[in-house]
Amino acid sequence: MNPFIAQIKQQFSSGTMTIRLVMVNVGVFAAIQLLNALERLQILSFLEGLPQGFVSQYFFALPVFRLSFLLQPWTLVSSLFAHFGFLHLLGNLLFLYFAGQTYERFFGAKRLLHLYLLGGIAGNLTEILAHQLFPALQGTSFSVVGASGAIMAIFMALAFSQPQLQVQLFGIFPLRIYMLALFFFLKDLSSLGTADQIAHFAHIGGALFGIWSIQQFWHIRLSRPWLGINLRSNKSHLKVKKGGRPLTDEQFRAQKQARQARLDTILDKISKKGYDALSKAEKDFLFQQSKDV
Numbered sequence: 001m002n003p004f005i006a007q008i009k010q011q012f013s014s015g016t017m018t019i020r021l022v023m024v025n026v027g028v029f030a031a032i033q034l035l036n037a038l039e040r041l042q043i044l045s046f047l048e049g050l051p052q053g054f055v056s057q058y059f060f061a062l063p064v065f066r067l068s069f070l071l072q073p074w075t076l077v078s079s080l081f082a083h084f085g086f087l088h089l090l091g092n093l094l095f096l097y098f099a100g101q102t103y104e105r106f107f108g109a110k111r112l113l114h115l116y117l118l119g120g121i122a123g124n125l126t127e128i129l130a131h132q133l134f135p136a137l138q139g140t141s142f143s144v145v146g147a148s149g150a151i152m153a154i155f156m157a158l159a160f161s162q163p164q165l166q167v168q169l170f171g172i173f174p175l176r177i178y179m180l181a182l183f184f185f186l187k188d189l190s191s192l193g194t195a196d197q198i199a200h201f202a203h204i205g206g207a208l209f210g211i212w213s214i215q216q217f218w219h220i221r222l223s224r225p226w227l228g229i230n231l232r233s234n235k236s237h238l239k240v241k242k243g244g245r246p247l248t249d250e251q252f253r254a255q256k257q258a259r260q261a262r263l264d265t266i267l268d269k270i271s272k273k274g275y276d277a278l279s280k281a282e283k284d285f286l287f288q289q290s291k292d293v
Helices: 003-014 017-040 054-060 075-081 086-107 109-133 148-161 177-190 200-215 249-273 280-292
Strands: 166-169 173-176
Touching: 003 017, 017 054, 017 075, 017 086, 017 109, 054 075, 075 109, 086 109, 086 148, 109 148, 109 200, 148 177, 148 200, 166 177, 173 177, 177 200, 249 280
Parallel strands: none
Antiparallel strands: 166 173
């Protein structure tokens, strides 16, 4: 196998979910550019008379004119990975890499993938709904492409779960992540209804979905940094009674060591596979330990 292809395959199979999402976005971009080049070279002769870029638009761009997306329902998902310009791709992938790697470290790969897809779809549906509701947008020919809505979902979820996380703006200026999230949200809000050809409603829809996704976890107190609870604490506990009699020192230490061993196993599992990989018994145990700290 070609070393270059082998390296790509190895990165995709063993890399983080963030890396995989970046690679899929790059792969789709390459496919779009190839399709457009074949059209320009008139190799796809059956497309004669159709607008330039028809194939790539048909398969990867989400139409929002009335309910025309119903004729291309797959674009609700395919558009989340599609970029037609290099600068658009580069900007989104830099943002995705920063937000995705950090989010994945806290929540795991599986949840990152779910949030990317569901947050992006929520953003797309918000854009479609806005074009049906607001008179200024009705009747406009507009298509949605890009990972921006999905990335906003990830970024806002990260900001709401870890608001004190510090980031370096341009590598120089330290900022709390919630400040940056608020800036992007207000920027989209202030641009609604303008003719800049940017899907601001998709961004806002994705952002709101990201916030909602974090809200679902706030009722569970886990040993995670964003909730400020440390289940690996060495804080001593009172000796519990068993059968009406206090435990001996040996029994107490044995129980404490057993609990800590099980806790370490569960936390390691979360760090590798994410919280969703836990069984109900493991989640219940983790919740009980967080209450005892």
